Amino acid sequence: MEDHRDRIEEAKEKLYSRNVDAIRVRKDRVLKSIEHIVPESWQVTPEKKMKVQKLLLDTSVFKKFFLFCLAILGLSIVVAGFVFLKGTGTVSTDNVEIEILGNAFTEGGAELPIQIQVINKNATPLELTDLFVEYPRGSDGMTNQDFERKRISIGTIGAGKSAQEIIPLTLYGEEGVVQTIRARLEYRIKGSNAIFVKEKTYDVSISSAPLELAVTAPASASSGEEITFKVVLRSHAAKVSPRMRLVFEFPPGFEPTTSIPEASSGDTIFDLGDLPPDAEKTIIVKGVLQGIDGDEKMFRVYSGEGDPKDDSKIDVVYNSTLHTMVIDRPFIEARLLIGNKDSDVYAARTGSPINAKVKWQNNLPEKVIDAEISVSIDGNVYKEDTLKTDGFYNAVTNTISWNKNIDSKFASVEQGEGGTLDLSFNTLPLVTGQGTVISDPHVTITVSIRGKTASSGSISEINNSSTKTIKIITDTQFTSVASFTSGPFVNSGPLPPSVDDKTTYTITWSIKNTASPLGSGVVRAVLPLFVSWENTTSPTNEQITFDEATREVTWNTGTVQQGSGFSAPLKTVSFKVGLTPTQNELGLVPELIGESVLTIRDLYTGVDISLKRNPLLTRITSDGTFVFGKETVVE
Numbered sequence: 001m002e003d004h005r006d007r008i009e010e011a012k013e014k015l016y017s018r019n020v021d022a023i024r025v026r027k028d029r030v031l032k033s034i035e036h037i038v039p040e041s042w043q044v045t046p047e048k049k050m051k052v053q054k055l056l057l058d059t060s061v062f063k064k065f066f067l068f069c070l071a072i073l074g075l076s077i078v079v080a081g082f083v084f085l086k087g088t089g090t091v092s093t094d095n096v097e098i099e100i101l102g103n104a105f106t107e108g109g110a111e112l113p114i115q116i117q118v119i120n121k122n123a124t125p126l127e128l129t130d131l132f133v134e135y136p137r138g139s140d141g142m143t144n145q146d147f148e149r150k151r152i153s154i155g156t157i158g159a160g161k162s163a164q165e166i167i168p169l170t171l172y173g174e175e176g177v178v179q180t181i182r183a184r185l186e187y188r189i190k191g192s193n194a195i196f197v198k199e200k201t202y203d204v205s206i207s208s209a210p211l212e213l214a215v216t217a218p219a220s221a222s223s224g225e226e227i228t229f230k231v232v233l234r235s236h237a238a239k240v241s242p243r244m245r246l247v248f249e250f251p252p253g254f255e256p257t258t259s260i261p262e263a264s265s266g267d268t269i270f271d272l273g274d275l276p277p278d279a280e281k282t283i284i285v286k287g288v289l290q291g292i293d294g295d296e297k298m299f300r301v302y303s304g305e306g307d308p309k310d311d312s313k314i315d316v317v318y319n320s321t322l323h324t325m326v327i328d329r330p331f332i333e334a335r336l337l338i339g340n341k342d343s344d345v346y347a348a349r350t351g352s353p354i355n356a357k358v359k360w361q362n363n364l365p366e367k368v369i370d371a372e373i374s375v376s377i378d379g380n381v382y383k384e385d386t387l388k389t390d391g392f393y394n395a396v397t398n399t400i401s402w403n404k405n406i407d408s409k410f411a412s413v414e415q416g417e418g419g420t421l422d423l424s425f426n427t428l429p430l431v432t433g434q435g436t437v438i439s440d441p442h443v444t445i446t447v448s449i450r451g452k453t454a455s456s457g458s459i460s461e462i463n464n465s466s467t468k469t470i471k472i473i474t475d476t477q478f479t480s481v482a483s484f485t486s487g488p489f490v491n492s493g494p495l496p497p498s499v500d501d502k503t504t505y506t507i508t509w510s511i512k513n514t515a516s517p518l519g520s521g522v523v524r525a526v527l528p529l530f531v532s533w534e535n536t537t538s539p540t541n542e543q544i545t546f547d548e549a550t551r552e553v554t555w556n557t558g559t560v561q562q563g564s565g566f567s568a569p570l571k572t573v574s575f576k577v578g579l580t581p582t583q584n585e586l587g588l589v590p591e592l593i594g595e596s597v598l599t600i601r602d603l604y605t606g607v608d609i610s611l612k613r614n615p616l617l618t619r620i621t622s623d624g625t626f627v628f629g630k631e632t633v634v635e
Contacts (some may be wrong), residue, residue: 091189091196095121098183098200106171106204114202116183117164120157126187129154133167135181157187172304172318177206210237211303211318221289222330224344224466226257229285229323231301235275244272245306245314246283251297255344256287265311272303288344291327299323330464332413334360334373334449338468346470347605350381350441353424354470358447361418368413368451368462372403375423379443381472386426413451430475430514437563440604441472441515471605477512477565480525480596480613481622488538489576496630497590497618502580504534505592507616509555510572511600512565518609521557521600525593526550527577530585534576542573553593557600579618581633589631592616 102114116133120126131152154163171179185198216230229248235241248268250256256267261283264271272281291297302320307313337357338346348354358375362368375391376399387393391400402421404411409419430438448465483506484491493503509523527533533546533553543556553575561568577592596613619631 091122091124091126093196093198096126096185096187096196096198097121098185098198100181100183100200100202102202102204104204106206112169112171112204113166114169114181115164115166117162118154118157118185119162120159123159124189125159125161126157127155127190129157129163129185129187131165132184132186133169133181134184135169135171136179171204171206172210172316178203179206180204210241211235213301213303213319213321215299215301215321215323217299217323218325220326220328222333222464223291223293223327224288224335224342225330225464226286226288226467227325229287229299231283231285233272233275233281233283233303235277235279237275237277239277241275241305241318243306243308243315244275244303246270246272246281246301246303247314248285249300249302250287251299253290253295253297254287254299255290256285258286260284269312271306271311289325289327290344293327293329295327297325297327299325329363331364331462332360332362332368332371332449332451333464334358334447334466336375336445336447336466336468338445338470344468346468347473347602347607348427348470349473350427350430350475353386353426354443355424356422356445358421358423359418360421360449362413362415362451364453364462365415366453367415368453369411370404371410371413371449371451372401373410373421373447373449374402375400375421376446377425377443378446379441379470380438381427381430381441382443383426383428387423388425389421389423391421391423427472430472431566435566437514437566439515439562441474443470443472444468445470472515473605473607473609474516474518474562474602475512475514476518476598476600476602476609476611478523478596478598478611478613479508479510479512480593480616481508481510482506482592482616482618482620483508483623484620485625486623488574489536491576493578497579497581497633499581499583499586499633499635502532502578504576504578505618505620506574506576507593508572508574509596509598510565510570511557511560511598512570513560513562514566515562516602516604517562518560518564518600519558519603521560521598523555523557523596523598525553525596527553527593528591530580530582530590531592532578532580534578536576538574544573544575557598560600585633586635588633589617589619590633592618 097119099117099119100114101117103112106112116131118129118131131154133150133152134147136147148169150167152165152167154165157163169181181202181204183200183202187196188194189196212234214232214234216232218227221227231246233246247270250268259267259270261270263269267285270283275281289297300320300322302314302317304314304318305316307315335342335358337359339348339355340357358373360373362371376397377387378398382398384395384398389400391402392406393400400423402410409417427441427443428438430441432438444467446465446467448463450461450463453460453462484495484503487506487508489504489506491504491506494501495503497503511518511521527546529551535546537544543558545554546552547554555573557571560571564571579590579592581590593616595615598611598613599608601608617631618633619628620626
């Protein structure tokens, strides 16, 4: 360490000393020549070969991969440049042309032949060539537009060659509608799995529709007013149009009432059959439109070839049309409300009073003179002697009237003036004293209002009317009884029931019905834990089941006929249960079955009826041989 310090100090002294003698001057050496022998060619000496191998071994995998990629890239550039400069073997979709030739106008439903030519301007053939043609099948106004698709296999199109196909099409639509034909070419080239695509479109205008639809209907209507739609369908096709079908699409608030001819399905679908050229069909639909003043209601009618697989659909639409109707307020209105509801059809129960109101008003910007309101009542269950009203009632015509003779305010009704009139009545029983059931029980009420205006010095009559129908819900009776000695089964076991001994009982459910058929009915009840299902039912064709997991008995009633239990057989089912009381039921009157609930629909009024019956006990008073004291569980 000391020696190192001395050398450092010596170096500093020489570096900073001003004494020239202290600095050791280096003497220049004499250069000597050295002779080298240079070989005439490159040679790798063993020493250099080892150095190269060592360099390769020391190079990382990443460096090797990088050098390999550079080599591939260089080769690709060379090949691409060669191909580019030579100008052969390249394929471009720009060098493939599709030409569509045909008439730019056609009659709807008429056959239109079009010629499609494919030209290959490439220096390479197009292989596995397919031509796809797509065009609308129906009218442009379809709700769910679908397309006809055709595939033509062309094969190989040589370099500089062309191929052509003639394809017959049939287009539909309204006059002036433009239908677009789309052609798509798919092909491959040799040595490649890639699929190349070329597309072209062609527009064709419909010069005339194959089917004419003419709609006659009002442009405006009052809420609650009955309106009439008349549709005239004319065929302009050159041949028979098969399976023709016409469909209405009604807006919310429109309720169709009648149609000529009757609809084939629901209220909206009309099957017209095969329609020959120049044939004409007329369809009339009537209905009531409800809505708010100012509402626009859109009615759509379309027609075409019916779908053979679905009676509610059109396979190919030939034509369609829209009709807009605006709801406006009548000049003078009288609205009938039943049970405070403004509904065209009202369901009521027999025996309950029917309360109705007539709300009337002058909507004109001027007064109405000699106004008169009349209400006529009709129907097979109207009970005339129960009518209550402050108007004048004509028993011969069943009409109630209000006019200036009844109330002086009807002599002159100012703009916006109105009021409310009340009336009520009861309905007849649905089963007469002779046991006859009244079918389709209903009451129809028609209210009308009329008056006069003195516009421009002349007297004009104005009026408005509407009709409401009251449908009476059928009387339905549901009974649930238990028995031991009566019924379709022979029961066994001790009476009174004994602990740990089984006693069987018969449970019977019955449904009586009067005026209207019932459907979609179900009866449900649950068995207690100590009551068993004996799997015995009568009649055997009734659909009654027991669920072990929930212990629920279910009876699917099916349709219950009108007059069941009166003019038709009673709808009934019986099943056997077994009671095995435990010590806990000793001295008690146990349940045989829980609460029974019937849910069923009145098919005439559309009202769901629900009836409940209390649980059944061992106190079987409905059995004619029952003796009190036989219901309590004993040892």
